[in-house]
Amino acid sequence: MEDILFIIIAAVFAMRYLLRLQARGVFTIMLIGLIGFFFSFTVAEMPPFGDPNNPVFNEIPARYMESGVADTGAVNIVSSVIIDYRAFDTLGEATVLFVAIAAVIATLKSH
Amino acid sequence: MTLEDQIVRITSRLVVPFIQVYGIYIILHGHLSPGGGFSGGAIFGSSLVLVALSFNLEVGAKQISHDTSSILESGGALGFILTGLVAVVLGGNFLSNQAAGFPMGEAGELFSAGAIFIITTFLGIKVASTIITLFYNIIEEEDKSGASH
Numbered sequence: 001m002e003d004i005l006f007i008i009i010a011a012v013f014a015m016r017y018l019l020r021l022q023a024r025g026v027f028t029i030m031l032i033g034l035i036g037f038f039f040s041f042t043v044a045e046m047p048p049f050g051d052p053n054n055p056v057f058n059e060i061p062a063r064y065m066e067s068g069v070a071d072t073g074a075v076n077i078v079s080s081v082i083i084d085y086r087a088f089d090t091l092g093e094a095t096v097l098f099v100a101i102a103a104v105i106a107t108l109k110s111h
Numbered sequence: 112m113t114l115e116d117q118i119v120r121i122t123s124r125l126v127v128p129f130i131q132v133y134g135i136y137i138i139l140h141g142h143l144s145p146g147g148g149f150s151g152g153a154i155f156g157s158s159l160v161l162v163a164l165s166f167n168l169e170v171g172a173k174q175i176s177h178d179t180s181s182i183l184e185s186g187g188a189l190g191f192i193l194t195g196l197v198a199v200v201l202g203g204n205f206l207s208n209q210a211a212g213f214p215m216g217e218a219g220e221l222f223s224a225g226a227i228f229i230i231t232t233f234l235g236i237k238v239a240s241t242i243i244t245l246f247y248n249i250i251e252e253e254d255k256s257g258a259s260h
Contacts, residue, residue, distance in 0.1 A: 073216065
């Protein structure tokens with residue numbers, strides 16, 4: 001971890017020398033490098049894709065897959081989740097579409 | 112905004128009915144196969160956008176008028192909410208399906224899954240007319256200000 005930080009700082013100073021940046025540009029590059037560092041650190045800590053021991057495979061998807069057809073009557077599990085189990089969330093999504101088009105009409109038709 | 116291209120016109124005239132049938136198929140089979148209201152509505156709406164792009168705006172507006180599109184757009188959202196309220200009247204929670212006593216049918220049939228079928232249809236209508244209304248509002252504003260051509 002210290003090595004990566006050292007490499008980032010060295011790269012920033014090398015860029016400052018090469019590109020002749022002002023102090024503000026150096027600060028911007030350091031900030032972007034810091035954000036990128038934390039992002040890549042988070043991705044490296046994520047569990048592997050498709051591993052059955054992942055924390056997302058708890059009792060909730062098991063319930064959906066075992067009794068989804070009996071609960072909702074829909075063969076498509078995705079459909080039974082988004083329109084039956086989480087229908088209120090989908091209503092919010094439809095509202096987002098409605099608000100978006102209302103905003104477009106209000107902006108374009110006003111002048 | 113006109114596009115004087117014979118190949119594009121003939122191709123879109125041939126292809127548009129198939130796109131529309133496919134969009135309706137995706138909407139109606141939302142509870143049976145991958146897809147649903149959002150994706151099927153996007154397919155259906157983009158077919159009417161294709162008509163307007165390959166011919167011109169007047170021909171496109173003749174397929175579905177602006178008022179009809181607006182009414183369908185608000186009606187889709189209202190139908191969604193009303194389906195949820197019907198569930199409350201029937202004695203379930205808001206937007207509940209089997210608990211409210213919607214007819215469930217046989218799993219795997221086209222007319223099954225109660226409220227899911229109804230809500231998917233309303234969502235498809237809403238998304239299709241949203242795409243059409245959005246397209247016409249933006250393109251007519253471009254045309255009016257003379258930014259295109």
